[in-house]
Amino acid sequence: MGRLRVLLLGASMGAGHDAVSGELARRLRARGATTELCDVLTLLPPGTGPALRAFYRGTVRHAPALYAAIYALFLSPGEGHRPGSAPLAATARARLLDRVDAFRPDLLVPTFHLAAQITGRLRAAGVLPVPASVFVTDFAVHRGWLHPGNDLYVCLTAQGAAAARAATGRPAAVSGPVVAREFHRVAGPHPHDPEAGPPPVLLSTGAWGVGTRTVRTARLLAAHGCRPVLLCGRDERLRRRAARVPGAVALGWTDDMPGLMGAARLLVDNAAGQTAAQALAAGVPVLAWRPLPGHGRDGARSMAAAGLSTYAHDPDELLAAARRLLRPGPERTGQVERGRAVFVADAAELLSRAAG
Missing domain, CATH: 3.40.50.11930 (Rossmann fold)
Structure with missing residues (x-):
């Protein structure tokens, strides 16, 4: 052949x-x-x-x-x-x-x-x-x-x-998710020095900047000791709104997701999609919040059921989960380890083998 x-x-x-x-x-x-x-x-x-x-x-x-x-x-x-x-x-x-x-x-x-x-x-x-x-x-x-x-x-x-x-x-x-090798390379303990300021928390809205109450969520997190880093995709209007949140960082479309994951302490996710998979590879805990309807909600539930993420149903749960996952301890460590363990095989090898 x-x-x-x-x-x-x-x-x-x-x-x-x-x-x-x-x-x-x-x-x-x-x-x-x-x-x-x-x-x-x-x-x-x-x-x-x-x-x-x-x-x-x-x-x-x-x-x-x-x-x-x-x-x-x-x-x-x-x-x-x-x-x-x-x-x-x-x-x-x-x-x-x-x-x-x-x-x-x-x-x-x-x-x-x-x-x-x-x-x-x-x-x-x-x-x-x-x-x-x-x-x-x-x-x-x-x-x-x-x-x-x-x-x-x-x-x-x-x-x-x-x-x-x-x-x-x-x-x-x-196989587990398929993500670029750079995300595995930045995996580590992600320590945070309190003297450097509030811990950075990524908020993902996908390539289209789709989410509900994203700016309000950033304000809530900023008011409770976090530095929200909003990933606004290609939605410039959302980026401008997010940039007005005190203490937040608002980013448009970026190709440096590995670098952002390497610096982040937590991902607040609404889609259970590729950004969540990248976080698992990078050792960043995933916190599901206000997931997109349909496949986003089902995916968030599936991830949480598998122990790969934490699902928050209301603002109090969001803040409580963020506090637990941001600090070193068994809950953070366990979720990160389960996330890394989901990468069990090389999908390309499985596909090549299937082709004979």
Whole structure:
């Protein structure tokens, strides 16, 4: 067999899925593979991908209850017949098969749930001649990821792998999250010298700067002895508002997340996504607060149930948990150790092995 050729199917929905695809591609290339990245939104009919992205971004930001209802109807785990993404996935068939014909991969790796539906349908129909191994980027494996046509699921946790296996009847492996190696390199005790000022606490809002009461949360933390560092993504309006909070640091989009994680004592997170995974690798405790509806809330619950984060339900719980996790002690140490232990295997190795 010659050099492995892998087509990775991500999506330009925020930055997390593309970050995972990019890191998987780097690891696969280091193992001698040839890789190509494809934004699955470009496989949809013209205009559909941007419209889907704008609708998702708008509902999460401005109508979270609506997004929660859509998630519950289409994606949330559970039994019984409900509508799925099959009609939308069907529209990508011809364009994906064209990409396969042009690149001639030995393996397809979806890192976005719609891509997993597309590959699963094509494999089940017998028209996709190469295996599809899905890398699930969510801690909570929702219905959108699951299709029995796919050949393998690589999941973040054993619980996720068990859910994928039970729902699809297909093999499922566990790797832990995929993050850049720089986050593991900055892992350490993260000591804080009180003479240097209040302990820095990261507040994450993702690439789009999406969150609820983010500035109010920064004020609350600043008033109780923390230095909030707000990660506002590409939302300049949020960054300007956050910059007015006394004692806070407001940052726009940054490529130095490893450096920020290396300096932070705590991450206040609302998505259970890639930033949370980076914190686990860097040894920074994760505190879930006001998670995004749908997959964000389910992911935060899954992380907390696995002991990878602490979930705060109200401001008093937020402050109490922050105090416990900021100071040295068994609660902080235990959560950090469980977070590091979730990285159990190299996803690129598992995927390469699946390709034969």
